Amino acid sequence: MSITYLEAIREAQAKLLRDDERVFIYGQDVGGTFGGAFKATKGLAKEFPGRVLNTPISEDAIVGTAIGAAIHGMRPIVEMQFADFSSIALNQILNNAGTHYWRTNIPVPITVRLPSGGTKGSGPFHSQSMESIYAHYPGLIVMTPATVEDAYTMLIEGVAIDDPVVYCEHKYLYYHLKADKLENDGTPVGKARIAREGRDLTIVSYSAMTQESLLAAIELAREGVEIEVVDLRTVKPLDTDAVLASVARTGRLLAVGESFPWGGVTAEVVARVASAGFHLLDAAPARINAKDTPIPYHPNLWSTHRPNAKVIAERARKLLRE
Amino acid sequence: MLQTAPRGKKSASKKARLPERYLEAFRWMLLARTFEEKLVSLYRGGQITGGVYVGKGQEAVSVACGLFLQRGDVFAPLIRDQAGRSAFGEPLVDVARTYLGSIKGPMRGRDGNIHRGKPGEGQLAMVSHLGAMVSVTVGALLAKRWQGERNCVGLTTIGEGGMQAGAFHEGLNIAAVEQVPLVVVATNNHYAYSTPNEREFACTDLVERAIGYGFEGYRIDGTDLATCLEVIGGAVKRARAGRPPQLVVAEVLRLSGHGEHDDASYVTEEIKREPFARDCLKVAEKMIVDLHLIDRETLQSWRDEASAKVEEAITTAQKEPAPDGGAEYWCAISTGELADPAE
Numbered sequence: 001m002s003i004t005y006l007e008a009i010r011e012a013q014a015k016l017l018r019d020d021e022r023v024f025i026y027g028q029d030v031g032g033t034f035g036g037a038f039k040a041t042k043g044l045a046k047e048f049p050g051r052v053l054n055t056p057i058s059e060d061a062i063v064g065t066a067i068g069a070a071i072h073g074m075r076p077i078v079e080m081q082f083a084d085f086s087s088i089a090l091n092q093i094l095n096n097a098g099t100h101y102w103r104t105n106i107p108v109p110i111t112v113r114l115p116s117g118g119t120k121g122s123g124p125f126h127s128q129s130m131e132s133i134y135a136h137y138p139g140l141i142v143m144t145p146a147t148v149e150d151a152y153t154m155l156i157e158g159v160a161i162d163d164p165v166v167y168c169e170h171k172y173l174y175y176h177l178k179a180d181k182l183e184n185d186g187t188p189v190g191k192a193r194i195a196r197e198g199r200d201l202t203i204v205s206y207s208a209m210t211q212e213s214l215l216a217a218i219e220l221a222r223e224g225v226e227i228e229v230v231d232l233r234t235v236k237p238l239d240t241d242a243v244l245a246s247v248a249r250t251g252r253l254l255a256v257g258e259s260f261p262w263g264g265v266t267a268e269v270v271a272r273v274a275s276a277g278f279h280l281l282d283a284a285p286a287r288i289n290a291k292d293t294p295i296p297y298h299p300n301l302w303s304t305h306r307p308n309a310k311v312i313a314e315r316a317r318k319l320l321r322e
Numbered sequence: 323m324l325q326t327a328p329r330g331k332k333s334a335s336k337k338a339r340l341p342e343r344y345l346e347a348f349r350w351m352l353l354a355r356t357f358e359e360k361l362v363s364l365y366r367g368g369q370i371t372g373g374v375y376v377g378k379g380q381e382a383v384s385v386a387c388g389l390f391l392q393r394g395d396v397f398a399p400l401i402r403d404q405a406g407r408s409a410f411g412e413p414l415v416d417v418a419r420t421y422l423g424s425i426k427g428p429m430r431g432r433d434g435n436i437h438r439g440k441p442g443e444g445q446l447a448m449v450s451h452l453g454a455m456v457s458v459t460v461g462a463l464l465a466k467r468w469q470g471e472r473n474c475v476g477l478t479t480i481g482e483g484g485m486q487a488g489a490f491h492e493g494l495n496i497a498a499v500e501q502v503p504l505v506v507v508a509t510n511n512h513y514a515y516s517t518p519n520e521r522e523f524a525c526t527d528l529v530e531r532a533i534g535y536g537f538e539g540y541r542i543d544g545t546d547l548a549t550c551l552e553v554i555g556g557a558v559k560r561a562r563a564g565r566p567p568q569l570v571v572a573e574v575l576r577l578s579g580h581g582e583h584d585d586a587s588y589v590t591e592e593i594k595r596e597p598f599a600r601d602c603l604k605v606a607e608k609m610i611v612d613l614h615l616i617d618r619e620t621l622q623s624w625r626d627e628a629s630a631k632v633e634e635a636i637t638t639a640q641k642e643p644a645p646d647g648g649a650e651y652w653c654a655i656s657t658g659e660l661a662d663p664a665e
């Protein structure tokens with residue numbers, strides 16, 4: 001038996017609905033026999049009547065409704081059809097959910113699922129990675145699972161957390177990643193994972209870029225270079241200690257992310273290492289991001305816009321020479 | 323009163339007038355006005371940091387919003403709702419604490435002035451982004467429905483300015499889709515900060531939007547307490563009884579600046595002569611006196627009592643400690659162990 005990243009997300013939601021009567025799923029096209037644009041809720045409306053609900057195309061009101069339900073005892077899971085459309089709900093997520101506990105002492109246990117990142121042909125409005133925006137604001141936990149196991153356990157843990165969780169699930173990984181079975185006890189939320197051990201250079205990444213980084217590490221291993229790959233798992237909180245510990249072992253840092261280059265998760269990683277671990281570095285820290293343009297439609301352009309294993313390996317080679 | 327409810331359902335009939343609630347409502351209005359006058363004087367004396375936003379001229383609408391809600395109901399007030407908040411049960415000292423920055427207040431200095439609430443007790447804490455609280459109220463009502471709470475109502479307020487925000491549209495639409503027992507009370511005070519109605523919307527009558535959303539709609543004179551109580555009270559009753567969501571649009575003139583920093587010099591002399599520019603507190607006072615519900619002596623004793631309550635609330639809050647940046651717990655999430663270790 002094998003299970004995909006997407007199936008893990010569906011299974012996690014089925015388990016949540018089964019185990020916790022406070023849970024409901026709210027979003028565009030999630031209900032009925034349709035089960036979501038990516039089928040992440042396929043069959044759940046039938047199995048859990050009245051708890052998997054289609055909504056109007058009203059991202060702001062979808063999240064606002066979830067907030068109201070959450071502060072009155074429910075555990076809503078919101079599915080944004082694409083992460084890109086969560087821009088319409090930014091106000092509710094950042095200014096309402098993100099400020100609520102701080103202001104009122106009442107936490108807002110919503111989980112907002114964002115089908116994130118690029119797949120070829122999806123273009124500027126169906127390919128975005130929004131984690132850096134959400135991580136920038138106070139009051140939110142931002143998850144970026146890179147494996148099937150994490151997709152499953154982190155969604156379950158995310159719904160259990162009393163605070164708002166932005167769960168960035170990567171669309172490229174939906175069908176590309178498979179696991180033999182689902183584990184129930186993963187690494188704790190907020191802790192990074194060493195995805196591959198190495199001694200020559202640390203690559204810090206998350207979500208689909210962890211997979212690209214692992215491919216780059218395999219390629220470099222053939223050249224006799226041992227790359228350590230740190231999978232952040234959550235970008236907020238950012239497990240700075242794990243990153244510093246890895247850089248202490250390798251002396252070199254390359255941070256890799258799929259979002260736009262100005263600021264963001266990779267900049268944060270580099271800043272923290274430069275600030276707290278400057279003495280650990282044998283070379284200037286580097287980072288790779290997507291290009292500073294909207295995300296292109298054509299596969300020839302898209303595959304150049306998005307970081308990939310080849311680019312990561314090239315940059316790592318250069319960094320190793322420095 | 324213009325009504326856009328379905329034909330044959332003239333629920334807000336003349337016989338439903340509520341003289342027994344006039345005095346109670348007037349008293350809350352008086353307390354709100356007295357309190358806000360005190361806030362203004364403190365602000366002018368430099369004793370309040372940040373803004374002061376008052377509901378002068380809107381107390382009749384506001385009090386009607388709070389008066390008919392019960393324990394278990396949800397109230398999402400906005401910036402000109404002191405009368406309604408008090409009628410709903412907000413202690414005056416909490417208002418003073420929030421304006422004066424006491425750590426004993428519900429917001430503990432983390433937020434101020436009208437950005438306050440106790441969501442655990444049914445009073446949601448507004449954000450400044452207009453229209454955002456409509457859908458939050460919808461969600462609260464859905465939760466209550468699923469938890470088996472029957473007979474509860476949610477009421478949220480907005481101005482004609484906020485009615486033009488996208489979130490307001492999404493909120494009303496989703497409320498009607500979910501058929502939650504929601505009442506939306508919109509007060510057209512004729513200015514969005516300084517912008518007059520003709521630059522805010524182009525429809526003939528805002529209440530006509532009710533039909534488009536699947537709401538039942540009513541337009542009222544917001545300066546007349548009797549009408550406010552009758553129609554807003556009726557809307558609460560109808561929502562509670564399972565009628566579709568209710569929209570009430572009340573016409574008033576804002577008798578203050580947007581905030582106390584604003585001299586409102588843009589308000590024209592012409593509009594100040596409109597019928598909706600009357601001071602609702604004076605109208606209410608005349609009504610209860612004319613109906614012989616109260617004598618002059620009692621009225622004066624109520625004024626004195628309101629002043630005493632206001633003084634007590636302010637004095638209490640002034641004596642309480644302010645927050646301390648060095649002692650503050652700088653963590654925006656309840657799961658402290660998941661705080662980000664940023665510098």
